[in-house]
Amino acid sequence: MSALLHIAKKEIRIAFRERLIVFLGIIIMVLLGISLFAGFVSYEQQKEIITKTENDKRQEWLNQGDKHPHIAAHYGTFAFKPKTVLSLFDFGLDAYTGTSVYLEAHNQHEFMFRPAQDHSSMIRFGELSSSLVLQVLLPLLIIFLSFSSYTKEKESGTLKLLMSQGVSANAITWGKILAYCIILLIMLMPFFVGLILIANATANNDSLPDVASRTALLITIYAIYLFLVITIAVWISMKSLTGRNALLTLLTFWTFFVILMPKTVANLSESFYPLPSMREFKAGIEESKLNGLDGQTPRSVRMAELETEYLEKYKVDSLSQLPFNFEGVSMQAGEDYGNMVYDHHYEGIRAIFSKQNRLGSIASIFNPFIATQHLSMSLSGTDLHTFNHFENEVEEYRRMLVRRMNNDMAENSKYGEFYEYAAGEELWEEIDGFYYTAPTFFFALRPYYLELLSLLAWVVFTIFLLKRSNKKLKPIHG
Amino acid sequence: MLKSVNLTKKYGNFTALNELNLSVKEGDIFCLLGANGAGKSTTINLFLNFISPSAGSATINGLDVSKHDKETKQLLSYIPENLMLYPNLTGMENLDFFCGLGNKNYSKQELENLLLQSGLQADFMNRRVSSYSKGMRQKVGIALARAREAKVLLLDEPTSGLDPKASNEFSELLLEMKGNGVATLMATHDLFRAKETGTHIGIMKQGVLIEHFESDEVSFQDLEKMYLKHMHN
Numbered sequence: 001m002s003a004l005l006h007i008a009k010k011e012i013r014i015a016f017r018e019r020l021i022v023f024l025g026i027i028i029m030v031l032l033g034i035s036l037f038a039g040f041v042s043y044e045q046q047k048e049i050i051t052k053t054e055n056d057k058r059q060e061w062l063n064q065g066d067k068h069p070h071i072a073a074h075y076g077t078f079a080f081k082p083k084t085v086l087s088l089f090d091f092g093l094d095a096y097t098g099t100s101v102y103l104e105a106h107n108q109h110e111f112m113f114r115p116a117q118d119h120s121s122m123i124r125f126g127e128l129s130s131s132l133v134l135q136v137l138l139p140l141l142i143i144f145l146s147f148s149s150y151t152k153e154k155e156s157g158t159l160k161l162l163m164s165q166g167v168s169a170n171a172i173t174w175g176k177i178l179a180y181c182i183i184l185l186i187m188l189m190p191f192f193v194g195l196i197l198i199a200n201a202t203a204n205n206d207s208l209p210d211v212a213s214r215t216a217l218l219i220t221i222y223a224i225y226l227f228l229v230i231t232i233a234v235w236i237s238m239k240s241l242t243g244r245n246a247l248l249t250l251l252t253f254w255t256f257f258v259i260l261m262p263k264t265v266a267n268l269s270e271s272f273y274p275l276p277s278m279r280e281f282k283a284g285i286e287e288s289k290l291n292g293l294d295g296q297t298p299r300s301v302r303m304a305e306l307e308t309e310y311l312e313k314y315k316v317d318s319l320s321q322l323p324f325n326f327e328g329v330s331m332q333a334g335e336d337y338g339n340m341v342y343d344h345h346y347e348g349i350r351a352i353f354s355k356q357n358r359l360g361s362i363a364s365i366f367n368p369f370i371a372t373q374h375l376s377m378s379l380s381g382t383d384l385h386t387f388n389h390f391e392n393e394v395e396e397y398r399r400m401l402v403r404r405m406n407n408d409m410a411e412n413s414k415y416g417e418f419y420e421y422a423a424g425e426e427l428w429e430e431i432d433g434f435y436y437t438a439p440t441f442f443f444a445l446r447p448y449y450l451e452l453l454s455l456l457a458w459v460v461f462t463i464f465l466l467k468r469s470n471k472k473l474k475p476i477h478g
Numbered sequence: 479m480l481k482s483v484n485l486t487k488k489y490g491n492f493t494a495l496n497e498l499n500l501s502v503k504e505g506d507i508f509c510l511l512g513a514n515g516a517g518k519s520t521t522i523n524l525f526l527n528f529i530s531p532s533a534g535s536a537t538i539n540g541l542d543v544s545k546h547d548k549e550t551k552q553l554l555s556y557i558p559e560n561l562m563l564y565p566n567l568t569g570m571e572n573l574d575f576f577c578g579l580g581n582k583n584y585s586k587q588e589l590e591n592l593l594l595q596s597g598l599q600a601d602f603m604n605r606r607v608s609s610y611s612k613g614m615r616q617k618v619g620i621a622l623a624r625a626r627e628a629k630v631l632l633l634d635e636p637t638s639g640l641d642p643k644a645s646n647e648f649s650e651l652l653l654e655m656k657g658n659g660v661a662t663l664m665a666t667h668d669l670f671r672a673k674e675t676g677t678h679i680g681i682m683k684q685g686v687l688i689e690h691f692e693s694d695e696v697s698f699q700d701l702e703k704m705y706l707k708h709m710h711n
Contacts, residue, residue, distance in 0.1 A: 013567065014564060157562040160526075161556065164556035165626075166551030168548070
């Protein structure tokens with residue numbers, strides 16, 4: 001057995017004899033177990049509720065009876081954001097983005113039922129999720145496990161004895177790192193096995209198309225993150241003169257990287273790129289609908305131009321002479337213009353979100369915690385980009401539904417006979433229910449290339465740092 | 479076995495060791511005497527390659543320690559003034575661990591024998607080192623030196639703070655190892671122990687080896703006088 005493995009074995013043996021470490025380890029394992037169980041229960045409950053409500057709403061749509069298609073377009077339906085199985089691991093933005101939306105003609109409604117609305121302000125500190133335990137609490141355990149990895153050896157003199165045996169600093173450092181990695185592996189194994197089993201059991205029935213790949217990537221990302229925490233902790237211990245100094249430095253680093261910096265970046269991004277208030281946003285949309293995007297083309301002018309265009313095109317004197325119901329055409333034209341207005345205003349909002357996220361991504365270069373947080377949400381399907389993808393799919397569905405209603409009205413009813421024409425179940429059945437499938441992990445990770453690069457760069461950087469410090473390591477100064 | 483040629487260590491303007499020339503052959507026990515700061519520990523640390531020389535060289539078995547760190551360390555065993563082992567491991571586990579580092583793998587029985595031969599009571603072998611006295615820890619150090627089959631022993635005031643019985647036992651173990659051809663360089667304040675166990679004695683002052691003789695050449699009284707004379711001048 002090499003010296004490195006001997007050192008790893010010794011470190012593991014000593015760690016398991018430290019009561020505080022064993023106690024903290026058990027607490028972390030219990031928290032992970034609880035978060036996994038609670039997450040699974042919540043996932044199952046929400047899935048059941050969403051499936052039932054989706055079926056109810058579908059039946060309501062199909063059994064709404066005979067009515068005018070435009071009234072049906074206003075009767076509308078609902079779309080529900082399915083809970084992804086990996087959201088039980090990382091809740092991400094689920095509490096803030098809303099779970100369902102009402103779909104009807106003319107209006108792109110905002111999402112309803114944001115769980116955060118029903119919670120106290122304490123939710124801002126984070127719900128107990130597995131990702132929270134792994135991202136925030138586990139680094140604390142690593143700090144307590146490894147802050148004295150070198151300082152204890154230096155303070156007690158065992159480092160002199162170790163190095164007098166001809167053991168290289170490289171073997172000592174990597175032996176310690178290997179030991180802490182194995183300890184974490186032992187501690188996290190039951191949790192990850194549980195997660196894999198749950199993910200596997202629900203994979204065929206989930207909105208994520210590639211649960212297995214995403215789970216594997218999640219585990220890889222967390223392995224890299226925890227490896228970084230371990231290497232940085234060992235490095236700081238190596239560079240510190242006393243255990244107290246090492247612990248204080250590490251706790252300062254933890255507070256800065258895990259608490260202060262992410263909050264500061266979030267606040268700065270809001271200050272640099274402020275979002276308009278909901279009132280301003282809605283007023284802007286109404287104004288554009290009323291007076292046009294240029295502010296000079298009201299609806300009446302747009303409709304008059306459309307009428308003239310159709311009369312000239314079909315060479316007829318009145319709208320009733322057209323071979324279709326012009327009301328259906330004008331409804332759809334109004335819908336198309338409304339869509340353009342929504343796209344314009346939502347693009348503005350998304351551009352601001354994108355700038356805010358960009359700042360977060362840039363910050364992740366300097367902070368592997370932020371990088372891990374972003375990648376974890378993305379792979380769990382609970383980030384903003386996945387939500388935007390869902391929002392786009394829903395909006396596309398709404399537009400398809402309304403277009404189909406307007407086309408039916410144009411094709412099958414007569415001009416001026418609004419209340420006389422009624423469509424029935426045959427038309428309602430033409431509209432499939434809305435069932436969402438999230439994008440593949442490759443698509444989901446695309447906006448996070450900086451975060452991926454950040455983690456890789458940190459790994460290279462810490463290895464370089466350790467290599468450099470190992471060369472200089474002597475048990476005494478001089 | 480051990481040799482230094484013009485070995486010098488400077489810290490800025492301060493010379494901790496000045497052109498030390500000494501040689502320790504197989505079966506020799508070379509005792510370095512001197513007050514605190516005389517350069518004894520600096521010499522040991524230079525042979526251990528824990529610090530780099532400002533000039534000159536330290537060699538073990540003909541190999542420069544600063545150029546052949548791994549090879550030379552495989553030949554030596556080091557026992558500091560206060561041998562610290564891992565307190566959460568037992569004496570056996572500590573010995574097993576340090577033997578393993580040098581690719582020396584022993585059975586449980588062999589490890590027990592090594593500890594017994596080094597004077598550690600059987601009752602204590604499987605107790606955590608945190609309950610050991612200093613003398614017991616030094617015995618584990620001797621057991622380690624035996625286990626590693628060290629050709630060179632570097633001792634930095636190993637009997638300091640030991641009670642007379644433990645100190646005497648330690649000397650007996652050194653003499654036993656001497657009989658096996660081990661070359662020992664020992665820094666010590668203990669004149670009596672140096673005269674009793676040493677084959678050669680050197681007196682150091684302010685980084686310089688000012689006296690160097692075979693221990694048989696002087697009586698204990700003469701050694702004491704010589705030492706005190708140098709310390710007071």
